[in-house]
Structures are given as C-alpha cells and as structure tokens.
Amino acid sequence: MLWTIVAGIVALIVGLVLGYLINRYLLSAANSKMIETAKVKAESIVKEAELKGQNIKQDKINKANEKYQQLKNKFEQNAKKQKEKLDSIQKKLSQRESNIQSKEDKAKKEYQTFKQQEKQLSTIRENLSKQVELVGKRQEELEKLRSKQVLDLEKIAGLSAEEAKEKLVEALKEEAQTEASAYVKDILEEAKLQANKQAKKIIIETIQRTAAEQAIENTVTVFPLENDEIKGRIIGREGRNIRALEMATGIEIIVDDTPEAIILSGFDPVRREIARLSLHKLVTDGRIHPARIEEVVKKTEKKITEEIIEIGERTVIDLGIHGLRPELIKMVGRMKYRSSYGQNLLKHSREVANLCAIMASELKLDVKKAKRAGLLHDIGKVAEEHNDLPHALLGMELAKKFGEHPDVCNAIGAHHDEIEMNCLISPIVQACDAISGSRPGARREIVESYIQRLKELEDLALSYPGVMKTYAIQAGRELRVIVESEKVTDEKADQLAFDISQRIMKDMQYPGHIKITVIREKRAVAYAK
Numbered sequence: 090m091l092w093t094i095v096a097g098i099v100a101l102i103v104g105l106v107l108g109y110l111i112n113r114y115l116l117s118a119a120n121s122k123m124i125e126t127a128k129v130k131a132e133s134i135v136k137e138a139e140l141k142g143q144n145i146k147q148d149k150i151n152k153a154n155e156k157y158q159q160l161k162n163k164f165e166q167n168a169k170k171q172k173e174k175l176d177s178i179q180k181k182l183s184q185r186e187s188n189i190q191s192k193e194d195k196a197k198k199e200y201q202t203f204k205q206q207e208k209q210l211s212t213i214r215e216n217l218s219k220q221v222e223l224v225g226k227r228q229e230e231l232e233k234l235r236s237k238q239v240l241d242l243e244k245i246a247g248l249s250a251e252e253a254k255e256k257l258v259e260a261l262k263e264e265a266q267t268e269a270s271a272y273v274k275d276i277l278e279e280a281k282l283q284a285n286k287q288a289k290k291i292i293i294e295t296i297q298r299t300a301a302e303q304a305i306e307n308t309v310t311v312f313p314l315e316n317d318e319i320k321g322r323i324i325g326r327e328g329r330n331i332r333a334l335e336m337a338t339g340i341e342i343i344v345d346d347t348p349e350a351i352i353l354s355g356f357d358p359v360r361r362e363i364a365r366l367s368l369h370k371l372v373t374d375g376r377i378h379p380a381r382i383e384e385v386v387k388k389t390e391k392k393i394t395e396e397i398i399e400i401g402e403r404t405v406i407d408l409g410i411h412g413l414r415p416e417l418i419k420m421v422g423r424m425k426y427r428s429s430y431g432q433n434l435l436k437h438s439r440e441v442a443n444l445c446a447i448m449a450s451e452l453k454l455d456v457k458k459a460k461r462a463g464l465l466h467d468i469g470k471v472a473e474e475h476n477d478l479p480h481a482l483l484g485m486e487l488a489k490k491f492g493e494h495p496d497v498c499n500a501i502g503a504h505h506d507e508i509e510m511n512c513l514i515s516p517i518v519q520a521c522d523a524i525s526g527s528r529p530g531a532r533r534e535i536v537e538s539y540i541q542r543l544k545e546l547e548d549l550a551l552s553y554p555g556v557m558k559t560y561a562i563q564a565g566r567e568l569r570v571i572v573e574s575e576k577v578t579d580e581k582a583d584q585l586a587f588d589i590s591q592r593i594m595k596d597m598q599y600p601g602h603i604k605i606t607v608i609r610e611k612r613a614v615a616y617a618k
Contacts, residue, residue, distance in 0.1 A: 100142035104135045312368055314349045322377050323351065323368070333379035337386040338364040358426040359397075363389050397422035404435065408442055410461055414491040421464065423471040434471070437525050438464050444521035449514060455496075459514045462500035465493070466518050469501075481505045545597065550589050550605075555581075567604040568593075574611040582607045 111131035314320065324331045324344060331342055340355035342364070353368075355361045367389045371377050374385075398415075401422030405413050413421075424435035445463035449456045469484030476483065485502030496512040503510045504519045543561040546568055550559040555576035560569045570589065572582060586607045593603055 097142055097146070100138045103138050107131055107134050107138075312351050312353055312365055314351065314372070317349060319372055320344050320351065323372070325377065329379060330377050330382065333382045334364070334368070334386075337383055338367065340364040342368075358428070359393065359423060362426050363393050366393070397425070400425050400435070404439065404464070408439065408460055408464060410442075410457070410464060413461075417465065417468065417487070417491050417493075420468050420471050420487075424467070427471055432526065434467060438467055440525045441466060441518070441521045444524055445514070445517050448517050448521060452513075452517070454513055454517070458494060458496055459500075459517055461493070462497045462514055462518050463521055465497065466501050466504050466522060479505065479507055481507050542597075546593070546603070549592060549596070553585060553589065555585070565603065567606065570605065570607045572607060572609050574609050577607075577609055579609065582609045 111128065322330070323334075323342075325333075331344070335342055338355075339357065339360045340353050340363075343352040343354055345352070351368075353361050353364050355364070363386065367382070367386045370385050370389070371382065374381075398419055399422070401418035401420070404421050405411075405418060421435070421438070424438055425433070427434040442460045442463035445459040446456050449459035465484065465488060467480065467484065468487055469478070469480035469482070472480075472483055472487060478486070481502050481504055485498050485508075488498045488501050496514055499508070499510065499512050500515040500518040502508045503515045504522050506519075510516055510519075543565050546561045546565060547559040550556055550568060550570045555572050556570055557573055558571045560571075561567075562569060568589070570585070572585065577585065586605045589605050589607075590603075593605070
C-alpha cells in the first residue's frame, strides 16, 4: 500500500515538472502550432506516466499479496506442528497418569498384604515367646535333674565332678594327640606325594630348559708380574708410588715374598677391579709415578663406570626386561664384580631370572614380573648405601624407591623369609634362588663351615629326649636319627621327625631340602647253651 502511494506521488511530481517545462516551452515559443504540439506531447507523457504508476502499483500489490500468502502458509504449518506436539505431550501425560494410578493401586494392595503379614508375625512372636518360656522351664527342670544325677554319680564313684573331668580330659587329650598326629601324617604324606610329583615335574622341566655353567668363577685378587724387579718400581722411592696407588683406588696392595705376584686386598670388588686394570696399564706402559697413577686411575674409573652401565643395559635387553630405571640398571652391571660363595652374582641373577620365567609360564603366572623379580632379587648386595638391613630387605626398599611393582618388591624381600609372602611369584623366586645356589658346582663352601653345619644338624636332633645317635649323610641333605625303642613309640617317632624338620627350618640356613629319617628298632637276643 505504501509503495502504491509513493508511486502515485512520483508520477504526480513527474507530471507537474513536465507540465511546467511544457508551459515554459509554450510561453517561449512563437508559434502556436508548436504550443499545441507541446500540449499534445505533454498530455501523452502524463498519460504514460499515469499508466506506469498504475502498473507499478499493481505489481507491488501482487507482491504484497504473495508475501502475505507465504507468511500465512508458514504460520499455519507452525501452528499445525505445535498442535501435534501438544497432542503428543497430552497423550504421554495421560499414559503417565494411568501408570501412576496402577502403581498406586499396586502399592495399596502391597500395603494390605504387609498389614496381614504383620498380624501373622505378631501371632508367631506371641507363640514363640510362649514356647521360650516353656523351654526355659524345662531347662530348669533338666538342670535340677542333671545336678541330682551328678551328685548320685559322685557318691557311687567316690570322685568329684572336677576330678573326673580332669582325668577324662587327660585320657582324651593323649588319645586325640596320637590320633591327630597319625591323621596329620597321613594327610601330609598324601599332600606331599601329589605336590612333590607336580613340583618335581615343573622343576625338572625348568632346569632342563636352562643352561648353566658348572665352573666356579673366583674373584681375582692376585696380580701376576713378569719378574720381581717390577715390584720395586711399583713401590717407588720411599714407597710414594704404592701409597699414591692405594690412596687413588682405596685398595690395599700387599707386596711380599710371593714370587712374580702381588696381592690386591679390598672389600669393594669394583675398586679391586679398578686397581687391577690400573696396575696393568701402569706396568705395561712403564711410566709409574704419582701423577701418572692418578691419571690412569681416573680413566680406569670412567671406563669401568661405562662398562657397568653397558653390562646392565645388555643384561636387561638379553632378558627382555623393559622400563627398568637407570639406577637399577647400573646396580645390575655392578653384579658382574660381586660373587657369593664363589658364584658370580650377575650370572646367578640371570640364571634365577630365566628359571623364574620358565616356572611362571608352567604355572600360568605373569612371566615378565617373575623374570624381573628374579633378576633383582639380590640387588641389595650391590647397593652403594650401607645400612644394617639384610640384603633382601635392602633390595626391597631400593625396588620400592625406584617404582617397581609391589609384587616384585615382595618377592625380593621375601626370598629369604624376612617378610611374609603375599603374591604367587614370591615362592617361585625363592625356589629358583635355591635351585641356582644349590646345584652341583655352583658355589664354593669352606670346609670348616661345612663341617660346622653338619655338626649343628646332628646336635639339634640329639637335643630331643629318647634320641641315641644322629648321622648327617649325603653332604647334609639327609639326617638319620636313631631312637631308643623303650622311650619312643611308633606314634612318637612320627611326631619327632615332624618336630625336628620344623626346628631345622626355623633355626638353620641350608641349600635345598633336608630329609629326616627316624629309626626305631627293638632287638631280642637269646643264647642257646
């Protein structure tokens, strides 16, 4: 409508302007004919302008009608959708209302049922209270009757109830102890038979799949010389060379009458190796003086440190162990220069790791954890920090410090029974450590300590009453105990073997296992004259 008005106004203005121009033209024209022609033209222009204005007006009206129709259709569609949504919501509300009504009916029924059950329970409770009162009365009557019978029995037997009870308890105790011992023996023998079969099978398969060196590797403490003249050069003027060497390495160098050899004495095997290599370089080079000694020792220390790290990295790569902290890798490398009873600690730890992995795979356990715990079980022996803890507990603390899994830490700490085992890989590590340490040729044992261990084993069994003689045989792996037949019965012999085995496990340290055999015999001798 607005566009129509605007178009009319524009057409009117155009007509007025044209009329004004035409009038001016007519006034200025001298020829009346020209004036008439101009009027005709002006009229035609006005008509044309009015026609165009009407066309524009009609076009705008049509467009306005189309826009109105579109808006109307859109409004109707939106209204239809809103109506459908409202219908759906109304339907859901009605359905929910019906559900609530049904639940309310159900709740009313359950409430009525509950009321009925409550009434029944109250009735039952009343009946039970009556029965309890009746039972109490009967119990009082029975107690009176029992007291009367006890008095009658005491009069007949001539013993009080306490005395009779004590005698009966003693008799039953002896009988029960004998039967229990026999019963326990049967159960233990049956369990051991089955467990030993399976354990022997797994251990044999594990050992067969692991290659181990038989030779014992001793720590080198003697440095050989080509001739005794080099001893003087090593000592130096007024002993300055040997003092500089001892101060730089921390190792005592003993030069005595031993031909063509000097002795390196020190607790730390790494320092002893540094001293050996440094001395070898100095003797080979021929230049032996304090400044040269300090230079060679520093270079050797650096080389040994790099070699330790390389050995540790190569070991964990060979065993397929990942994510080990650099500090633990360095400790693994230090194991190469440490021995236990003549057995190289690194080779022992690698052997235990492989045994643990095989045994864990046979038992369907975590192979990676078992191998990791086997490698690290003696890590406390090479710790640089010194304290009063046993090496197993120190190794466990180091493993915890460097973020090892709790199962691995427990296996390290429990492999010598310092703490309680709380995971399945702990007994595996303990068993594999015993296998590696007790196999033939694995360790060197001093004769005096070996004899002392056998004597302690025999003395332990002799301390029990009724034991006549004891014999430790098979290198201390079996103990035979001979008892007096008059003092020890067959049942007590079984108990004695069990008690001795338990005490040995508690008080002694030994590789593998020890078999205890109790021998009881009765000889009847007669002479025919």
